Amino acid sequence: MELSQPAGCWYHFHVPNSDTYFEANGPTFLQGLQTFLRIPSISTLPEHKPDIRRAAEFVASELNYAGLRNVHLIEGEGNPLVYAEWLNAPGKPTLLIYGHYDVQPPDPLEEWKSPPFEPTIRGEDIFARGASDDKGQTYLLMKAVEGLLQTHGALPVNVKFLIEGEEEISGQHIESYIRAQGRNLGADAALICDTEMFAPGLPTLCIGLRGIVYTEVEVVAADHDLHSGVYGGVAPNPLQAMAEIITGLKDRDGRIQIPGFYDRVRPPTKAELDAWSRLPFDEKQYREKEMGVAELVGEPGFSVFERTWARPTLEVHGIRGGFIGEGSKTVIPARATAKISMRLVADMNPADTFRLFAAHVERVTPRGVRSRVTLLNSAGASLVDTDNRYLKTAAAAMTEVFGVETVYIRSGGSIPIVGSFLQHAGIPSVMMGFGLPDDNLHAPNEKFHLPNFFHGIRAVARYLEMLGA
Amino acid sequence: MELSQPAGCWYHFHVPNSDTYFEANGPTFLQGLQTFLRIPSISTLPEHKPDIRRAAEFVASELNYAGLRNVHLIEGEGNPLVYAEWLNAPGKPTLLIYGHYDVQPPDPLEEWKSPPFEPTIRGEDIFARGASDDKGQTYLLMKAVEGLLQTHGALPVNVKFLIEGEEEISGQHIESYIRAQGRNLGADAALICDTEMFAPGLPTLCIGLRGIVYTEVEVVAADHDLHSGVYGGVAPNPLQAMAEIITGLKDRDGRIQIPGFYDRVRPPTKAELDAWSRLPFDEKQYREKEMGVAELVGEPGFSVFERTWARPTLEVHGIRGGFIGEGSKTVIPARATAKISMRLVADMNPADTFRLFAAHVERVTPRGVRSRVTLLNSAGASLVDTDNRYLKTAAAAMTEVFGVETVYIRSGGSIPIVGSFLQHAGIPSVMMGFGLPDDNLHAPNEKFHLPNFFHGIRAVARYLEMLGA
Numbered sequence: 001m002e003l004s005q006p007a008g009c010w011y012h013f014h015v016p017n018s019d020t021y022f023e024a025n026g027p028t029f030l031q032g033l034q035t036f037l038r039i040p041s042i043s044t045l046p047e048h049k050p051d052i053r054r055a056a057e058f059v060a061s062e063l064n065y066a067g068l069r070n071v072h073l074i075e076g077e078g079n080p081l082v083y084a085e086w087l088n089a090p091g092k093p094t095l096l097i098y099g100h101y102d103v104q105p106p107d108p109l110e111e112w113k114s115p116p117f118e119p120t121i122r123g124e125d126i127f128a129r130g131a132s133d134d135k136g137q138t139y140l141l142m143k144a145v146e147g148l149l150q151t152h153g154a155l156p157v158n159v160k161f162l163i164e165g166e167e168e169i170s171g172q173h174i175e176s177y178i179r180a181q182g183r184n185l186g187a188d189a190a191l192i193c194d195t196e197m198f199a200p201g202l203p204t205l206c207i208g209l210r211g212i213v214y215t216e217v218e219v220v221a222a223d224h225d226l227h228s229g230v231y232g233g234v235a236p237n238p239l240q241a242m243a244e245i246i247t248g249l250k251d252r253d254g255r256i257q258i259p260g261f262y263d264r265v266r267p268p269t270k271a272e273l274d275a276w277s278r279l280p281f282d283e284k285q286y287r288e289k290e291m292g293v294a295e296l297v298g299e300p301g302f303s304v305f306e307r308t309w310a311r312p313t314l315e316v317h318g319i320r321g322g323f324i325g326e327g328s329k330t331v332i333p334a335r336a337t338a339k340i341s342m343r344l345v346a347d348m349n350p351a352d353t354f355r356l357f358a359a360h361v362e363r364v365t366p367r368g369v370r371s372r373v374t375l376l377n378s379a380g381a382s383l384v385d386t387d388n389r390y391l392k393t394a395a396a397a398m399t400e401v402f403g404v405e406t407v408y409i410r411s412g413g414s415i416p417i418v419g420s421f422l423q424h425a426g427i428p429s430v431m432m433g434f435g436l437p438d439d440n441l442h443a444p445n446e447k448f449h450l451p452n453f454f455h456g457i458r459a460v461a462r463y464l465e466m467l468g469a
Numbered sequence: 470m471e472l473s474q475p476a477g478c479w480y481h482f483h484v485p486n487s488d489t490y491f492e493a494n495g496p497t498f499l500q501g502l503q504t505f506l507r508i509p510s511i512s513t514l515p516e517h518k519p520d521i522r523r524a525a526e527f528v529a530s531e532l533n534y535a536g537l538r539n540v541h542l543i544e545g546e547g548n549p550l551v552y553a554e555w556l557n558a559p560g561k562p563t564l565l566i567y568g569h570y571d572v573q574p575p576d577p578l579e580e581w582k583s584p585p586f587e588p589t590i591r592g593e594d595i596f597a598r599g600a601s602d603d604k605g606q607t608y609l610l611m612k613a614v615e616g617l618l619q620t621h622g623a624l625p626v627n628v629k630f631l632i633e634g635e636e637e638i639s640g641q642h643i644e645s646y647i648r649a650q651g652r653n654l655g656a657d658a659a660l661i662c663d664t665e666m667f668a669p670g671l672p673t674l675c676i677g678l679r680g681i682v683y684t685e686v687e688v689v690a691a692d693h694d695l696h697s698g699v700y701g702g703v704a705p706n707p708l709q710a711m712a713e714i715i716t717g718l719k720d721r722d723g724r725i726q727i728p729g730f731y732d733r734v735r736p737p738t739k740a741e742l743d744a745w746s747r748l749p750f751d752e753k754q755y756r757e758k759e760m761g762v763a764e765l766v767g768e769p770g771f772s773v774f775e776r777t778w779a780r781p782t783l784e785v786h787g788i789r790g791g792f793i794g795e796g797s798k799t800v801i802p803a804r805a806t807a808k809i810s811m812r813l814v815a816d817m818n819p820a821d822t823f824r825l826f827a828a829h830v831e832r833v834t835p836r837g838v839r840s841r842v843t844l845l846n847s848a849g850a851s852l853v854d855t856d857n858r859y860l861k862t863a864a865a866a867m868t869e870v871f872g873v874e875t876v877y878i879r880s881g882g883s884i885p886i887v888g889s890f891l892q893h894a895g896i897p898s899v900m901m902g903f904g905l906p907d908d909n910l911h912a913p914n915e916k917f918h919l920p921n922f923f924h925g926i927r928a929v930a931r932y933l934e935m936l937g938a
Contacts, residue, residue: 044796104798111693169796210698214797223761224580225912228784229679229882232812233723233776234765239785244721246712252835254702292692292803296703297837307702315697316708317800318791323808327513327638328683328845329574330810331786331911334761339792341799343701366721368766376797413698442800443694 021147022457029457030126030450032062033139036101037119037128043079043102043169052165055101056080059138059163066146068161078173079165086149087158092468093390094158096187096427097145098417099138099194100167103130104442111444125447132439136448137193137456138163140434144460156468160187164417167194169377178420185425189390191463192418193456195411195433199280200449203398203459205391206431208309208410209418211344211381213354217245217361218337219321221369226332236368238336239322245371246316246338248364249357254298256314256342258360261353266346266383268310276305279407290438309410312353313343339376343412350378379416384428390467394430397463401455413441432459490616491926498612499595501531502922505570505604506588506597512548512571512638521634524570525549528607528632535615537630547642548634555618556627561937562859563627565656565896566614567886568607568663569636572599573911580913593919600917601908606662607632609903609922613929625937629656633886636663638846647889654894658859660932661887662925664880664902668749669918672867672928674860675900677778677879678887680813680850682823686714686830688790689804690838697799705837707805708791714840715785715807717833718826723767725783725811727829730822735815735852737779745774748876759907778879781822782812808845812881819847848885853897859936863899866932870924882910901928 041055042048056073059082064071068084079102087094106116106129114120119128126136141161148155164174178185195206221236228235250256268276283304287296298307307313321336323329344353358373365371384391386408395406411433418429434456440446510524511517525542528551533540537553548571556563575585575598583589588597595605610630617624633643647654664675690705697704719725737745752773756765767776776782790805792798813822827842834840853860855877864875880902887898903925909915 044794044798046795105792105794107792108694212698212799214799221762224909224914225577226760227882227911228782228786228810229681229812230880230906230910231760231777232782232784232881233767233780234773235760236762236764236766237784239788240715240719243712243715243785246709247716250709252713291695291700291704293690293705293837294839295705295837297705297835298702304703308700311702313697313701315701315706315799315801316712316791317697317798318793318802319708319788320793322785322787323574323576324787324789324806325513325574326515328808328810329513329786329911330681330683330784332784333787337793339797341697341797343698366766368762368764370763411699412701413696437699440693441699442696442798445693 021151022461025147026454029143033126033136033453034119036135036139037130038117040117041102041130041165042105043166044105052079052102056082056165059101060084062142063161066142067149068145074177076173076176081165081174081177082161082163084161085159086155089155089158089468092157093188094160094186095464095467096185096190096421097141097159097161098190098192099141099163100134100165101138101163102165102168103133103135104168106444108444113445121450124450126450127445127447129446131446131448132435133441133446134167134194136453137434140453140456141191141193141460144457144464147457148461148464156465174417175420178417179424182424183426185427187425187427189427190421190429191460192415192429192431193434193460194415195431196435196437196439197433197452198407198409200436201402202280202404203402203406204433205395205398205406205408206411206433207386207391207408208346208383209381209415210309210312210412211348211350211379211419212341212414212416213344213350213357213378214339214341214376215354215357216337216339216374216376217242218335218372218374219245219365219369220335222334225334228330228332231332235332237332238369239319239333241366241369242319242336242338244366245361245364249340249360250314253300256312258356260356261312264347264349265312268306275408276303279409286437308412310345312345312348314340316340343414344381346381346383348381350380354378379414380419382418382422382429388428390428390430393466394432394463397466398432398459401459401462432463490620491930494616495923498926499919502595502605502608503588505608506599507586509586510571510634511574512635513574521548521571525551525634528570531611532630535611536618537614543646545642545645550634550643550646551630551632553630554628555624558624558627558937561626562657563629563655564933564936565654565659565890566610566628566630567659567661568610568632569603569634570607570632571634571637572602572604573637575913577913582914590919594916595919596914596916598915600915601904602910602915603636603663605917605922606903606925609925610660610662610929613926613933616926617930617933625934643886644889647886648893651893652895654896656894656896658896659890659898660929661884661898661900662903662929663884664900665904665906665908666902666921667876667878669905670871671749671873672871672875673902674864674867674875674877675880675902676855676860676877677815677852678850678884679778679781679881680817680819680848680888681810681883682813682819682826682847683808683810683845684823684826685806685808685843685845686711687804687806687841687843688714688834688838691803694803695801697801700801704801706801707838708788708802710835710838711788711805711807713835714830714833718809718829719783722769725781727825729825730781733816733818734781737775744877745772748878755906777881779814781814781817783809785809812883813850815850815852817850819849823847848883849888851887851891851898857897859897859899862935863901863932866935867901867928870928870931901932
């Protein structure tokens with residue numbers, strides 16, 4: 001693929017303290033990112049195990065090249081963690097730098113305008129699965145550190161990289177690692193680039209994430225498929241039963257019907273709600289251009305930010321069972337399975353929420369069928385206190401690089417590791433996000449805005465400088 | 470495959486007028502049936518077009534071998550019809566003999582105990598896709614005529630074979646053919662073997678069939694898939710919407726909620742209900758052994774026979790959309806599609822029923838999504854008057870061969886051609902069925918009871934003899 005860039009390339013930074021290394025290496029950084037994006041490191045599909053390893057090895061070689069020490073793969077039950085460190089800044093804080101090299105599956109493939117694993121630049125965006133989530137953002141962390149090390153031969157603070165390969169499957173490897181290390185992890189704060197800016201050009205720190213409880217609900221009626229002509233009228237239909245269960249979980253206004261579900265929801269403060277109301281937000285643009293829907297739905301009486309950041313939700317992701325091929329088949333399937341997840345907010349507890357969910361599924365399961373609920377994965381919600389040095393310095397660094405005041409937002413998504421860092425290692429997470437709201441995460445035509453890639457490199461480098469000053 | 474048969478083979482008939490040809494050729498008939506069953510003539514899957522043609526040519530060659538005249542394939546827009554005739558019995562009635570050589574898809578493959586297209590005999594049953602529906606029953610019609618022609622050099626009545634290859638896709642080819650021929654079809658009645666006996670050893674004539682309206686409902690929310698973390702709380706979810714539509718179509722007791730849906734339902738007569746109540750029926754056996762379910766469901770206040778034979782139903786066959794692979798994917802899909810069919814009873818009209826359905830889907834579609842309904846195929850219900858010569862003679866022939874009084878039942882399934890024969894050609898259909906209730910039609914491990922195969926050959930031959938007497 002040819003790189004065609006507009007005149008006045010975005011990797012020429014017009015910001016204070018710009019570094020010639022970053023300027024000179026823009027095209028190289030871009031080529032490296034493309035190499036990273038070509039690896040189909042899909043963690044949800046077992047057949048991509050070899051690609052997972054290739055991606056881990058690529059990350060390790062990049063960290064080596066950057067000048068980090070003690071670079072190695074931490075093997076375990078799941079996909080390897082990539083570790084690297086630089087600890088020669090005595091008396092300075094130690095930052096744990098986190099990212100992930102695994103990606104979501106690309107389906108539906110036919111909706112991609114260019115192949116998901118052949119990164120393609122159109123305009124100022126690079127399109128590929130993982131471009132924004134999270135290879136682009138993981139790669140910029142490595143390039144920021146590389147730039148400082150290659151220019152100065154040293155870093156202003158101590159760093160430990162921990163790049164995982166199971167973020168999209170809420171993998172247990174890093175979770176076990178952090179749990180085992182606990183307070184011995186030896187870091188003062190974590191730096192994570194896996195979130196997004198509120199709007200193009202608006203530097204953003206994410207201070208809240210929703211948790212998740214991802215389940216599979218199976219409904220079984222018969223011990224074999226039945227003919228809908230012969231048995232229609234007396235045969236329990238697992239797909240009908242699943243529809244009844246699903247509508248028993250959430251009403252037509254989006255209110256979740258599980259008793260006790262909302263009991264521990266902590267409402268946002270008045271100050272936070274006020275700040276959200278000042279964010280530049282065009283609902284029509286959001287609805288039509290970003291989401292591509294005719295109408296927003298959800299709980300009455302809550303704003304868009306409350307519904308996506310501060311309220312728990314429940315979604316069906318797929319229903320398996322019966323016949324979905326071309327044409328018609330008159331089958332009443334023996335069983336059906338649905339993937340259903342809930343997003344949690346502070347102070348909900350994943351284990352309690354799963355218990356309430358499972359009990360309610362049982363309650364709304366119609367007669368004639370049996371249901372069984374399995375927990376696939378879960379993570380707690382997180383909400384970071386804004387009154388700490390690491391967050392405030394990050395805001396200052398971003399404000400300097402982008403030339404605009406940094407805003408604090410939350411995200412509706414889940415980054416389980418944030419909860420683990422706090423719970424097990426006792427450290428806060430700084431979420432500097434460089435994605436954009438229309439990056440199509442987990443969807444066809446995922447992209448990363450290249451100016452954010454290059455500004456992100458510089459912002460992370462400035463953050464380390466200011467933190468070590 | 471080796472043929473291993475119990476001592477006292479079932480092809481030795483202990484009935485009056487037994488024919489040495491049938492006795493001598495039992496093993497050959499069985500081998501021929503196996504050859505027929507090995508052809509994966511799945512009409513719902515386009516990639517099986519070559520197998521469809523092979524099956525049609527196999528049927529034609531068997532009809533030629535039987536001694537029929539003017540054997541040829543009638544080509545048209547869909548799959549070929551196989552035609553054959555013998556018209557040298559002046560003054561005798563002409564019977565149109567119908568069967569179909571196409572079969573349902575075999576999925577789910579992993580549930581078959583032996584491969585679906587490698588016919589396997591276990592006990593007194595032969596297992597294969599199409600064994601009972603309808604290759605076994607089509608084949609026995611050809612063998613009955615072959616036996617009479619090879620023994621006597623003539624038939625007692627005139628016959629026209631019309632064997633189609635689109636029954637499982639409610640194909641339009643035979644429908645157009647019958648419509649075009651109309652009263653010029655030149656037949657007095659149709660003979661169809663595509664139904665079942667009420668119980669093993671109980672000769673059965675089916676006089677009523679349900680019709681069908683098979684649809685696809687599509688729900689569209691966004692123009693691309695959305696991340697359930699980022700947009701959950703405001704994004705319309707087509708799978709949730711589909712569940713709401715489905716539960717809006719039928720309540721938890723099985724009552725269809727479409728206004729006007731039941732208006733034209735003709736209740737069974739008192740005499741028919743009385744006859745049904747005398748049928749040998751063990752509900753526990755039916756529920757546990759035949760269906761493999763814990764509980765029967767359906768409209769309160771109606772018996773099992775009423776619910777499956779005389780009441781219309783609505784079933785969901787599959788829901789496509791989102792992620793159903795291994796593991797978890799946090800997607801809110803842009804669209805979802807469901808296959809939903811209704812079974813109709815006399816005097817419901819398919820076109821009217823589809824209109825009522827489509828209007829109600831529109832009515833129960835929640836806000837935030839658009840729905841679209843497509844009619845995939847339809848057929849009217851049929852109910853044959855028992856007071857006619859062709860039906861009475863068939864009952865007498867079956868009673869003679871099986872040695873037990875023939876019963877009249879209905880079937881919950883649909884054979885669209887029965888309605889066409891009546892509507893366009895003005896002829897009644899005699900449905901002599903030799904399948905059994907546990908034959909697993911349209912499901913894994915479909916089988917045909919071999920004693921019924923051989924008795925069926927003899928019963929059809931006796932029917933022709935008695936009709937021509």
